[in-house]
Amino acid sequence: MNTHEILEMIVGWLWGLPLIFLVLFVGLYFTLGSKLFQFGYFPHILKETFGKVFQRKSKKEKEEKGILTPFQAVSTAIGGSVGVANIGGVATAIAVGGPGAVFWMWVTALFSMMTKTVEVTLSVYYRNTDENGDPYGGPSYYMEKGLGEEKNFRFWQIPAFLFGAGIFTTFFLTVQNYTIAEAVSSTFNIGMIPVSLFLLLLIYLIIYGGIQRVGDVASKLVPFMCIFYVIAGLFVIFKNYGEIIPAFSLIFDSAFNGMAAVGGFTGAVIAQVIRMGVARAVYSNEAGWGTSPMIHSTAKTDHPIKQGMWGAVEVFVDTIIVCTITALTIIITGVWSSGLDGATLTLTAFETEIGQIGRIVITISIFLFGLTTSTGWYTYYEILLRHLFDKTGKVTTKYKILTAYKWLYPIPGTLMVVYAVVNQLPGKAVWYFADIASAIPTFINLIVILILSKKFFTLLHDYKARYLNIGTVDPDFSVFYEDKVKKQNKTN
Numbered sequence: 419m420n421t422h423e424i425l426e427m428i429v430g431w432l433w434g435l436p437l438i439f440l441v442l443f444v445g446l447y448f449t450l451g452s453k454l455f456q457f458g459y460f461p462h463i464l465k466e467t468f469g470k471v472f473q474r475k476s477k478k479e480k481e482e483k484g485i486l487t488p489f490q491a492v493s494t495a496i497g498g499s500v501g502v503a504n505i506g507g508v509a510t511a512i513a514v515g516g517p518g519a520v521f522w523m524w525v526t527a528l529f530s531m532m533t534k535t536v537e538v539t540l541s542v543y544y545r546n547t548d549e550n551g552d553p554y555g556g557p558s559y560y561m562e563k564g565l566g567e568e569k570n571f572r573f574w575q576i577p578a579f580l581f582g583a584g585i586f587t588t589f590f591l592t593v594q595n596y597t598i599a600e601a602v603s604s605t606f607n608i609g610m611i612p613v614s615l616f617l618l619l620l621i622y623l624i625i626y627g628g629i630q631r632v633g634d635v636a637s638k639l640v641p642f643m644c645i646f647y648v649i650a651g652l653f654v655i656f657k658n659y660g661e662i663i664p665a666f667s668l669i670f671d672s673a674f675n676g677m678a679a680v681g682g683f684t685g686a687v688i689a690q691v692i693r694m695g696v697a698r699a700v701y702s703n704e705a706g707w708g709t710s711p712m713i714h715s716t717a718k719t720d721h722p723i724k725q726g727m728w729g730a731v732e733v734f735v736d737t738i739i740v741c742t743i744t745a746l747t748i749i750i751t752g753v754w755s756s757g758l759d760g761a762t763l764t765l766t767a768f769e770t771e772i773g774q775i776g777r778i779v780i781t782i783s784i785f786l787f788g789l790t791t792s793t794g795w796y797t798y799y800e801i802l803l804r805h806l807f808d809k810t811g812k813v814t815t816k817y818k819i820l821t822a823y824k825w826l827y828p829i830p831g832t833l834m835v836v837y838a839v840v841n842q843l844p845g846k847a848v849w850y851f852a853d854i855a856s857a858i859p860t861f862i863n864l865i866v867i868l869i870l871s872k873k874f875f876t877l878l879h880d881y882k883a884r885y886l887n888i889g890t891v892d893p894d895f896s897v898f899y900e901d902k903v904k905k906q907n908k909t910n
Contacts, residue, residue, distance in 0.1 A: 430693070432857035438696045441706055444864045445529025448536050451871065452878060456531040456730050462886070463727045487718055490633035504736065505784050506597040506761040507698050508744040513759035515694030516677030516686045517669045520745040522695025523702070527737035530705030531730040536867050536874045539726030540564065541711035542719060543877060544899045548804065549813060555715030556798075557581055557708035557863050558805050563899055564870045577862050581708060582802050584859035589799060595831030596838055598788035601761040605781040614835040617789065621828040624793045629716065629800065632793045643786040644740060650779050651743035654751065654771045661750040668749060701856050703736040705729075708863035712801040713794065721897050723881035796827050 449456065456463070511519040537557070544563045545555030558578045566574035598617055599610035624635050655662065673695075676688045686694075704710050710732065719725045744764055748754045751767040758766055761784055768776035803823055807816035867874070880897065883889040896902035 429697075429853045429857075432854060434693075437857060437861055438693060440861065440864050441526060441533075441696055441700060442529060444706065444868060445526065445531075445533045447868065448532040448871070448874070449529050451875060452532060455878065456528075456535065463730055466724060467728050467731045487633075487637075490637045490717075504702055504740045505744055505764045505780070505787065506600075507702055508741050509748060509761065509763035510759050511694045511698040512745060512748055512754050513757075513763055514686065515691040516672045517665070517745075517749050517754060518672030518674070518677060518686075518688075518691040519695035519698065520669045520742070520749075521673035522692050523699040523737060523741060523745075526696050526699035527703055527705070527733055527741075530699065530703060530737075531733045533864075533867070534703070534705040534710070534729035534733045535723075535726040536729075536871070537706070537708060537711040537863070538714040538729035539722040539874055539877055540867060540870055541715040542717070542722035542725045543873070543897070545715045546805070546808065547900060548808065553716055554712075554801050554804050556712035556801055556805070557859075557866065558802060559715070560870060561866055562805075564873060565866065568873075569869070577866060581859045581862045581866075582806070584855070584857075584862065585709065585798065585802060587858070588795070588855040589827075590830045590834075594788045594792045594795075595828075596835050597761050598785055599835050601765060601781045601784040604762055605765065605777050610835055610839050611832075614832045617785075617792070618828045618832050620789060621792050621796070624789075625796045625824060625827060629713075629797050632797055633713075636790055636794060639786055639790055643783060643790070644735065647780070647783040647787075648739065648743055650768065650772070650776065650783070651747050654747045654768060654776070655743070657771055658750045662746070665746055665749045669745075697853050697856070699737055699741075700860055701853065702741055703733040705733050706864050707856055707860045709795070709798050709859075712798045715801070716797075721881055721884070722877055792828070792831065796824075799823065799827065 508520075508523070511523065540560045541555040541557070543555075544560040545553045546559060547553050558581060561574045561578040561581070565571040565577070595614050595617055596610075599613040602608060602613045603610040624632060627634075672686075673691060674688065676691055677686045700706055711729070714725050714729065717725050717728075748763060748767045751770045753763060753767045753770060756763070756766065765777050765780055765784075768780045772779070800820060800823065803819060804816065807819055876895075877897070879889060880892065880895050883891045896905060
């Protein structure tokens with residue numbers, strides 16, 4: 419067996435029926451348990467998120483504990499998720515699973531809006547305040563406090579270690595640098611390795627300023643790059659408006675019937691269609707993966723649910739809007755069955771309708787998407803490292819490790835490009851690395867948030883009582899775990 423076949427076998431096993439079922443089940447469980455919160459309260463969610471971006475902050479809001487504003491946090495999170503997966507990943511899902519994979523991406527995303535809300539909410543609720551007064555949180559934190567302290571599970575370190583180890587595999591098995599290098603190289607006829615080195619330097623410039631600078635850059639780049647890409651995609655789609663309905667018909671039909679071989683497309687059975695759709699949805703919007711809740715936990719907010727709603731918006735923007743634009747562009751232009759995959763397939767779709775200018779526009783989008791994704795992920799690893807070394811109690815050691823990590827972070831992405839170029843790996847093989855890296859932490863994190871579901875529903879009930887006048891407010895309820903512990907210590 420060659421490398422490509424081995425990777426395909428591993429992905430088929432990791433993203434088999436158990437994990438696909440778990441991803442869909444957890445999303446459905448929280449959707450029903452919250453009484454369809456992401457659907458019934460969608461106008462409220464938009465009002466409390468995007469609706470407040472440009473409002474002046476009150477004195478109380480300015481004094482809230484946090485490193486980033488809610489918008490900077492979600493921009494960093496969207497920058498970390500809306501990236502090459504939306505362009506190269508969606509293209510690969512269609513190239514391997516056919517147009518039907520798009521349907522399963524939609525289904526996963528609609529339910530996962532609630533999954534992301536839960537992750538973010540728990541991360542903010544259970545977050546820690548460090549020696550500088552800055553808050554940090556994430557799955558490893560709610561494993562320690564929710565499982566360990568509240569539920570007295572003495573072995574909480576085991577799932578936390580497995581989760582952290584799974585996340586850190588993406589430190590080495592990263593596709594951001596590769597996809598950018600692939601796109602720029604094929605468009606401007608520049609070697610992939612020189613492009614990769616240039617990206618490495620840009621990443622260093624941004625992460626040098628730490629999480630604060632990453633959030634600042636993301637809040638400026640992310641809105642621009644999303645609007646830029648969506649407008650280009652809509653132009654292609656409406657230019658071929660007569661193909662829109664046939665494209666949707668093809669998506670729905672092949673979602674349940676698989677897809678026979680056509681053109682350069684090799685065909686896909688229904689299991690492969692579903693697997694590719696669910697796996698790419700998770701890798702794209704990261705719902706259930708446990709990644710973006712880490713940056714959300716640093717946001718200034720007075721209630722965990724408020725930041726949790728940004729999680730729902732994040733998934734909606736990422737998959738329902740941006741991924742759909744990519745998918746329809748590829749299907750409507752007919753290039754999906756050309757035998758191409760990855761970023762090259764998306765670039766070809768735009769070039770078919772807009773010419774070389776279209777290809778250049780989307781290459782710039784890929785470059786910006788990949789840059790914000792790479793810098794966004796830097797913050798996730800930093801927060802995991804902070805939690806790990808906070809447990810040692812050695813502040814000096816922690817900062818030495820964080821400094822070394824800052825210098826090492828961009829290097830593996832460049833090495834992945836060198837490895838792919840030297841070994842002539844196809845784009846599909848590189849994306850299999852991404853699927854492997856996302857499977858393990860997703861499985862662990864989904865199990866944990868199911869166990870902690872009661873806490874989420876309690877927080878949601880409190881939010882509805884406080885801000886929607888639904889139910890009665892409990893004056894003794896603490897909306898942050900640290901406040902709850904302080905009250906208990908005073909009582910004792």
